[in-house]
Amino acid sequence: MTQVQTKVDFALVRGTDGIYDLDDGDDGDMLACYGYETSIRMSVLGDSKATSAEVADKLRRGGWAGNENNEDKSFEIGSTLWTKYQSRKTEIDKNEAVAIVKDALSHFVPDRAKQINVTGNLSVNGIEITAVLLRYSGELDTVLFELWDTTEVD
Numbered sequence: 001m002t003q004v005q006t007k008v009d010f011a012l013v014r015g016t017d018g019i020y021d022l023d024d025g026d027d028g029d030m031l032a033c034y035g036y037e038t039s040i041r042m043s044v045l046g047d048s049k050a051t052s053a054e055v056a057d058k059l060r061r062g063g064w065a066g067n068e069n070n071e072d073k074s075f076e077i078g079s080t081l082w083t084k085y086q087s088r089k090t091e092i093d094k095n096e097a098v099a100i101v102k103d104a105l106s107h108f109v110p111d112r113a114k115q116i117n118v119t120g121n122l123s124v125n126g127i128e129i130t131a132v133l134l135r136y137s138g139e140l141d142t143v144l145f146e147l148w149d150t151t152e153v154d
Helices: 037-045 065-069 091-108
Strands: 012-014 020-022 115-122 127-134 140-147
Touching (some): 012 037, 037 140, 091 115, 091 127
Antiparallel strands (some): 012 020, 115 127
16 A cells, blocks of 8 residues: 655745744644645745846845755755845736746756646736646645735835
């Protein structure tokens, strides 16, 4: 009999204030999720270091300190979506954001996922990005990102 191993991760929950945080349940234990939802959010919303083409000033290229410990120095968790933070809501901005998210999630394929699909739409509040990870089991992990919906950028 083949046993299916369920993927367990800490649940990253968006509070009523719009801020994501790890959460605990009524019993005091960390809430869990049984897919890649948290990993997808961390891969997209974490800051990876920008290139010189993206940000000219090397002191402002950002990045996440946790990437300093990566054995593979060519890989960083996160995305450069932060470089588009004050972008306007245009088709070009949406397409660039979709490309950045696709790139940030590319590390899932082929080791952990069969396929990643990322789409974007312009909304009243900003840009909506939907990321869908297709696992080899056929299960889907879907995460919606509502970019810049609280920045008051027109």
